[in-house]
Structures are given as structure tokens and as C-alpha cells.
Amino acid sequence: MRILFCLHNYHPAKGGAEWLMQNVAERLAARGHQATVLATNAWSVEDYFLSVRGRKMISPTVEDVNGVRVKRVPFSRFGARFLVLGRAAANRLPVPGANALRMLSWGPRSRAYARAAAEEAAEADLVVACPLPTLNVRYAVCAARRLRRPLVIVPCFHTEDRHTYHHPMYYRWLRSAEAVASLTEHEKNFLKKEGRIAAGKIFITGAGIEPGSDARGGSSDVRARYGIPPGECVLFVGQHGRHKGIPDLVRAMSLVWEEGGEASLVIAGNPTDHTRQVKKLVANMEPQKRRKIFFIEQFPEEEKRGLYRLASVFVSVSPFESFGIVFLEAWRERRPVIGCVRGASSKVIKAFQDGLLVEPEKPRELAGAILALLRDPAARQKMGERGRKKVEDLYAWDRVMEKWENVFIRAVSRST
DSSP states (O other): OEEEEEESOOTTSOSHHHHHHHHHHHHHHHTTOEEEEEEESOSSGGGGTSOOTTOOOOOOOEEEETTEEEEEEOOBOTTHHHHHHHHHHHTTSOOTTHHHHHHHHHOOBOHHHHHHHHHHHTTOSEEEEEOTTSTHHHHHHHHHHHHTOOEEEOOOOOTTOHHHHOOHHHHHHHHHSSEEEESSHHHHHHHHHHSOOOGGGEEEOOOOBOOOOOOOOOHHHHHHHHTOOSSOEEEEESOOOGGGOHHHHHHHHHHHHHTTOOOEEEEESOOOTTHHHHHHHHHTSOHHHHTTEEEEOSOOGGGHHHHHHHOSEEEOOOSOOSOOHHHHHHHHTTOOEEEESSSTHHHHSOBTTTEEEEOTTOHHHHHHHHHHHHTOHHHHHHHHHHHHHHHHHHOBHHHHHHHHHHHHHHHHHHHO
């Protein structure tokens, strides 16, 4: 098949959807399909509406990336500030044109993208659009309709984020597609109920990971490089997005330390506009607490497994997730996890089996969960072992890619 992926950003841009679709595109190319990616030249979604002064964009060009043809186009930020203000107002007040404001404010707004989507779709057997709420999905829908190409949408829907994702236009796009690739059963059930999308059109594809070598070790180099002392460690890995709940993790660890816990806190991942607020919170803490918090930004991919291996507990309690690949990464290293009882993570983690689930925005409850695991090494080991087995049984990429490929083949056959 000739598959066109209409994405917002693409490698080396970082993010969950970016990582997912890079893996899907490259693995389909390795299976003999012709994969083309159309993306903007942004590093992150924030580039569409926050200040990018002094920040270089990725070059808008056409290149081959690991067997995938990647075409990047520029985008416009004209009026971005006013659209963001309009979105904020639309989230709180019955503003005229609220739905249009919300949709346009996310970007990318790009005539070049719309033209390129039409040009590339003309040569494709299938158009795949990911993720919502960004406007590249709209360009893909328009191109697929105009050229009568089958369309698969990968929404990566954050079910708890009502202001951003719950939008009548998005539901219409999903209903118009030949297939919707859902990452979890939770997402599928939500889209059936709230979006009135036919159950037979939604397929659970999931996300995958390479189980890789089961060799231990690797954390000592990371400790030495970043000055992390020996002993227990609580780890967060991910972009410093406002929705990730990092301030609540910092507050929870403060309570852990007040209860006698000695674990370090490592916050690893790409900084965002929200990073300053997190660091300001840390700067206002007592010196003995500040010394236990370590920020690791822009770490190389080859360090990731070493980061997870130094962790006693992995924590990511955002309710605004479509899957949670970080949990698979932690389980691969036999680490117990703590996630959110709301949203998609609650269907990835099995409570008290391979991790714990807590309510969001409740640092005291999170502190209790962290302390419970820090004080029970046997429970940590059992949860980590179960997590590793789950990765091997359910989430190895070879198994997951069969599902993705079958969805795409079915979408093309339905349209013929």
C-alpha cells in the first residue's frame, strides 16, 4: 500500500503521538509498504500558539528518515495570541463561534499543508490522520473526501479534557472515516457513547514497545552523570506539560520526605513553557528538599533504559492521556508504576497487580501510594515482574503491528 500519514509533527519532534506514529510508519515501511509522512516543521504543538522567539524550527524539506519519506511544511502564527485568548474565553463563556475558535487556536494553520495534503493524497491508497485536536486532521479529511481516498483517523483522544477534545466537528470527522484506530478499550467505549461512532468502525490497535534485552544494570552511569545519590528514586519521564501533574508529584514528594522517606525525585523529559512554574515551585521549597530533586532535560534516547532502571517507583498521574507508553517503558525494566484512576491509563494499569492508581490533583493520596511502595520492596518486585510479562505478552511491537496493518488493509478494502 501507498500510505500517507498526515501528522502535526514528526521525528525529531518529541511527544507521545510523534513517537507512536514514527514507529508505525517505519515498521510499515519495513514490511514493504510505501510510507509518506506530511508534517509541519515545528518541534511541538506549543510552537503553534506560544512564543517561539529565538527558537529554530526544523527545516521545511523532503527527506528520507529510516525508510519513510518525510515532507515538512511551514505554518503560520499570525493572530495566534488572539486565538489563544479566544480559546480561553470560549472554555469559560458562551462566546459566539466558540467551537470554531477552539478548533483554529490549536493549529497548525497552514495553506502549504492543505495544498501538500491534496497533492500527496492523490498518489496514496490510504490517508492516515493523527492526532486530534490539531488541524492537520482537518486537512487530511478534506483531501481524502475530495480525492475519494479511504481515511483512517488515529485520534489519541484525551477523554478527560473536555475543553479541548469534546468537539462536534471532531466527532463528524471520525464518523466520516473508514476506520478509527483507538489505543485503548476506554477510548473506544468513549467514542461510541459520546461521539456516536459505530462500534464496527473503531479498532483497538494499541501501542507497542521492543521488550529488548533483559539485562540488568545501566543505572550507575546515569547516577554518575547527573549526580543522583545512591538509594531509592521516584521517577517521572515525559514532557513538562501543564496536564502532566508534575507540581502535584513535587508536593507529594514533599509529604513523603516529611514522613521520613529518603528517595530522590528525578523529573526527566523535554522542557515546555510550563517548566518555569515547576522550577519556581521547587525553588520555594526548603533546601533539604530541593537537594533531592533532579531535573534531566533533553537526555539522549540511549539513556532512557538506564533512567528507568535507577527508579524504585515510576509515577505519571495525568488523567489527560490517550495511552501511556511510559508505563510500558517502566515495566520493561520491571518497575512498578503509579498512574491515574481516570482516563486511558486506568485501562493500561491493573491496580494492585502491576501498579497503583490514584486520583489526580491529590498530592496526599499520591504520597501515600509512593510511600506504600517504597516501604514494600517485595510488592515492588512482584508488580514489576507482572508488568514485564504484560509487555512481552501484549505489547511487543510484532504483535501490535499486526493490528495496525490489518486496520489499514481493511480500510482500503472497504472503499473499493
